Amino acid sequence: MVGLETKTPSSNFIKNIVIEDLEAGKVQEIVTRFPPEPNGYLHIGHAKSIVLNFELADEFKGRTNLRFDDTNPVKEDVEYVESIKQDVAWLGYQWDGLFFASDYFEQMYDRAVLLIRKGLAYVDDQTPDQIRESRGTLTSPGQESPYRNRTVDENLDLFTRMRNGEFADGEKVLRAKIDMASPNVNLRDPIIYRVLHAHHHNTGDKWCIYPMYTFAHPLEDAIEGVTHSICTLEFEDQRPFYDWVIRECEMPATPHQYEFARLNLTNTVMSKRKLKLLVDEKVVDGWDDPRMPTISGLRRKGYTPEAIRAFCREIGVARSYGIVDERMLEHFIREDLKLKALRTMAVLQPLKVVITNYPEGQTEWLDIENNAENPEMGHRKIPFSREIYIESDDFMETPPPKYFRLFPGNEVRLKGAYFIKCEEVIKDADGKVAELRCTYDPETRSGSGFTGRKVKGTLHWVDANHAVPAKFRLYEPLIAEDDEDDSQSFLERINPNSLQVQEGFVEPGMKEAAGGDKFQLFRHGYFNVDPKDSTPDAPVFNRIVSLKSSFEV
Known part of the structure; x- marks a missing residue:
């Protein structure tokens, strides 16, 4: 088993690429970034990316930026920005630069204008449904837009008017002009700007057009001098467009995108959309509910940053898709707490x-x-x-x-x-x-x-005669089966036993426990004093994990 603070994962093909790039003189300094969209709280899958990006740069004396890809103001909020910063810091990492995609909106606009002047972008009046239908399929080419051959001057005028707020949401978009017959659907004239009259958490009401994520992301990497842009495998088909944007926008820096397999845990919801649905429908007590696989939820449940970092290192970095047994994560919190947690008694x-x-x-x-x-x-x-x-x-x-x-x-x-x-x-x-x-x-x-x-x-x-009344929260997975099964409505598959509350007693010394203190309760498992709901007169304990598991690393 890898020690809890050993910084060598089981496998890491990206690290091998970095070594080769440094030895060949291809790069002089490694620059990575963790680029979350501030439209929800981070979960355990993001922890894998955080550990990878920060420790890779740290190992080779490079830099890591924390950058918020805030290109969709409708779904973004300052609350998410602050929670992400807190989670990254709690995991034990300090970013070298703190940036927002919105910091570069003017530069992105200028690059879009450059594409228009080069005849590589045009304003399209089609509806989103029409554009979607005309893109074709994996086996049939797309159909060119009737507006594809507008003149440069006409496109410049329309794009300027889009920025000036003369058009309604969805009335016009700016599309890259690439190849509607490309076998890669992502190169069939993707949308790079849309009209969106929405207040932005960072820029206020300055903009009413916003770049699409797939256009903004490579520009951000290039502006910041990122050398190794690390993302998950679902972006692999986007890499040709990523490279096209860097090249045709004539960016002085040339970052490269590398994809790895995202983390999938058994019996664990790993979709940010579904996690938000759980919060919105009040199935859980907020993003930090201990049943949630969010970093804040794991923290409130009682997981330690040391355990999460060790888990992420052990699972390694690979290109092949796989599912990790949730018991492996539980193994690492047991390993971390077995010498730290005070043994005490509770009934x-x-x-x-x-x-x-x-x-x-x-x-x-x-x-x-x-x-x-x-x-x-x-x-x-x-x-x-x-x-x-x-x-x-x-x-x-x-x-x-x-x-x-x-x-x-x-x-x-x-x-x-x-x-x-x-x-x-x-x-x-x-x-x-x-x-x-x-x-x-x-x-x-x-x-x-x-x-x-x-x-x-x-x-x-x-x-x-001295016992302190206490509540004990016992948890089971929110979804009692693998989340890949969509045959039923997601909310219909919620485990009704995901939270069970028992009322009992603890030793009198436990009255002094503060939120976040961790204990091993004999026979019952490891517990964390809930930092939100616990008081000295009425302590609340969240069970982190039971005492034993058959899982071995």
């Missing part, structure tokens, strides 16, 4: 136990290790008195064979405390078990040197 489904032979009114404070795997974390004191809580499923009135927990007449060890024996079962009016009456053996206290008889069962517990 999620409490059943009261009265120890009848323990002195009334007495409380003793028992010494217990904070983390048996990390002695440096020391010890703590926990209270023990006549009344405690155990998990209700740690008791059975009529147990099956080889049941080693508590049942009438059986003896178990309380973790860090004493042996207790069940003597009596108290039931409520409905016949349900309401309370257990037990006795304890005062000679069997943990750590006292007791070497007598053995018991097979050890139970966790919480002292009833």
Whole structure:
């Protein structure tokens, strides 16, 4: 297994390209960029790109820009800009330059004018549907627009008037003039500008025409001097247009685009559109709901940047499509927390136990290790008195064979405390078990040197007189099947058990826990104190991951 802070991924063909380019003198300094569109929050798939771009440049002493591709004001918002900046910084990276596509709108306009003057762009009056229908198919060529042969002067005039706001949305577009018979549909006169009367988060109302992403993106890379423009495989067919834009717009720098396979996780929604739908339809509690695979959701759930970075390095960078088991991500958070998280006790489904032979009114404070795997974390004191809580499923009135927990007449060890024996079962009016009456053996206290008889069962517990009431949120995947199946409506496939809330108790020391503190609760898993909903008097714990998995790296 790769160490959590080892910066060498399992495979990275792009790194090999960088090495070759440097050795051949093709580039002098590596410049990469992470270019999100500010139309939603980042998810775990973006983390893979962040780690790749920042660590690749860092390894070769280059630079990485954070650039917002904000060319569609209808879907963009300052909220998304700020969340992206926060996520990148939380993952542990600092950008060398912070830019916006909108910083270059004037330069992009000038390059579009250059294309018109070269006879390589024209204004089209067709509707979006007409343009779509005339582009042809993978097996048949497209049909030329009736406006394709407008004169340069006419196109310049119309494009100027588009900028001046003389036309309604969708009334006219500017298209690149390339080849309507090209086998690559992306070269069949793609739209490069559209009329859009919308307020922009960065430029206000200065513009009413906006460049298309596929036109703006290569220009941004060239303006910033990006050497290796790294994107996912769905942009591979766009690379010829990317190169065409750089060449025909006569950009002084010549970046190159390289594609890698995007991250796909089992049982995980990886579509930003679908994630936004979950938020808009209030299926989840916002973008940072711990069930969301967003970076902010993973952070609120309790994932650490170290675990996410290690996961991204381990999956590597390849060109072949594949699906990663979600248990692999869970493996890395376990590996990160096993030496960091304080071991503590909590009861999620409490059943009261009265120890009848323990002195009334007495409380003793028992010494217990904070983390048996990390002695440096020391010890703590926990209270023990006549009344405690155990998990209700740690008791059975009529147990099956080889049941080693508590049942009438059986003896178990309380973790860090004493042996207790069940003597009596108290039931409520409905016949349900309401309370257990037990006795304890005062000679069997943990750590006292007791070497007598053995018991097979050890139970966790919480002292009833000092316990702090708490809520525990337990999670399952939002989609309980691979998200590639679109045979049903997306919202119809939401897992109704994706969130389950249980109310129980934690040790009194947990009252001091702050939002973001992480603990291993015995038998239940790793938990994070919810940074939004938790208070000292009413702590809320999000389960990050269960304790064990069969997955191995």
